[in-house]
Amino acid sequence: MENDLQLYSQLLSLPLFQGLGKADLEEVVTHTKLGFHKFETGQIIVCENDICNQLHFLLNGQIEVTTVSAGHSYQITESIMAPELLQPERLFGLTQHFSKTFKALSTCNILTVEKDEVIRLSDKFLIFRINLLNILSTYAQKNERMLLRQHSNSLESRIIRFFADRCLRPAGQKTIKIKMTQLALELNDSRRDVSKALNHLKQKGILTLRRNFIVIEKIEDALQQTRL
Numbered sequence: 001m002e003n004d005l006q007l008y009s010q011l012l013s014l015p016l017f018q019g020l021g022k023a024d025l026e027e028v029v030t031h032t033k034l035g036f037h038k039f040e041t042g043q044i045i046v047c048e049n050d051i052c053n054q055l056h057f058l059l060n061g062q063i064e065v066t067t068v069s070a071g072h073s074y075q076i077t078e079s080i081m082a083p084e085l086l087q088p089e090r091l092f093g094l095t096q097h098f099s100k101t102f103k104a105l106s107t108c109n110i111l112t113v114e115k116d117e118v119i120r121l122s123d124k125f126l127i128f129r130i131n132l133l134n135i136l137s138t139y140a141q142k143n144e145r146m147l148l149r150q151h152s153n154s155l156e157s158r159i160i161r162f163f164a165d166r167c168l169r170p171a172g173q174k175t176i177k178i179k180m181t182q183l184a185l186e187l188n189d190s191r192r193d194v195s196k197a198l199n200h201l202k203q204k205g206i207l208t209l210r211r212n213f214i215v216i217e218k219i220e221d222a223l224q225q226t227r228l
Helices: 002-012 022-031 115-124 126-148 155-165 180-187 191-203 219-225
Strands: 034-039 044-046 054-060 062-068 074-081 101-104 108-114 174-178 208-210 213-216
Touching (some): 074 180, 108 115, 155 174
Antiparallel strands (some): 034 108, 044 101, 174 213, 208 213
16 A cells, blocks of 8 residues: 555656546556666666667656757766656657667666556546647747747857757756867857867866866756846
């Protein structure tokens, strides 16, 4: 009984199951094939380009997310805390593969739901279907808004925004592995001006510079300090 209550509570903490009543949750738990997996610190949960044929829910723990550019010319590493749903938009659509690598930073418990089960739950429960559509619609709208947003003339602002747009979450610490020449190329600016802007950001305490690495402790603060 206690384990069931804990499971119901965990499911309700996840966006797809929010709004379901107790009777619906009991039916989900009883008739749905749920996978429970435990990952220790350092273990890979999923890798970039792995097939996404099931939803992955992070129930507890902290994971590291690594995003690599298409040409492998830079990468961004960040961490996220539970509860979290790992790239649900990759379950359907044109490319049904993960685009990021997820690694456990602490002991993590992952709940998985197969694609067939997701479709069945969508047919069975209207609230589940609406939650799924809301998640996918929000993702699409955020990406559209990002493309249509007014861009700053400030190079410092464009640097921070470039990093934030490529993160899973525009908050928390971000570690970017990139060469100065590559960053200048991505921003269509000179290496000299990019270097000057980065050092100015460093002087203001917004980021830390290491060899081929840039560390931003709180990217939400960096966005605020360099906004239009």
